[in-house]
Amino acid sequence: MRWPVLFALTLAACSKGPEADLPAIGQARSLTAEWALVNEQAAKGRVTATYSETMRKQLRQQLQSSLSELTQPDSRYGAEIRAALALPAQAAPEQLRSHAAALKQIEDDLESA
Numbered sequence: 823m824r825w826p827v828l829f830a831l832t833l834a835a836c837s838k839g840p841e842a843d844l845p846a847i848g849q850a851r852s853l854t855a856e857w858a859l860v861n862e863q864a865a866k867g868r869v870t871a872t873y874s875e876t877m878r879k880q881l882r883q884q885l886q887s888s889l890s891e892l893t894q895p896d897s898r899y900g901a902e903i904r905a906a907l908a909l910p911a912q913a914a915p916e917q918l919r920s921h922a923a924a925l926k927q928i929e930d931d932l933e934s935a
Contacts, residue, residue, distance in 0.1 A: 839894065840894060840932050842893050843891075843894060844933065846891040847899050847925055847928060850899075853884050854925065856881055857878065857881045857918050858916075860878060861874070875911075879911075882907065888903060889903045889904065899925060902921055902928065906922075
């Protein structure tokens with residue numbers, strides 16, 4: 823009796839599509855915005871080089887993790903995350919914020935669907 827219930831729950835979780843990716847999209851948006859802030863503060867000399875390098879490394883690792891959590895990695899939001907990851911570590915904050923804004927728009931669209 824447990825197998826049919828387990829199968830139904832698994833099937834229901836898989837059938838959510840992009841909505842199932844909302845937590846990872848939100849996390850990726852937040853990480854990208856934080857990366858922009860780190861780069862902005864580093865450019866203004868408000869944080870040390872060691873701090874900014876460490877933060878960038880951690881943020882990129884977490885962003886890669888968010889990408890790997892996606893159920894639909896070939897989606898528009900997956901491409902947006904990959905585009906952010908393709909940027910150099912010291913990318914302009916505006917570039918990073920544009921990716922964060924695009925992810926926010928996707929997130930809002932999915933939440934209102």
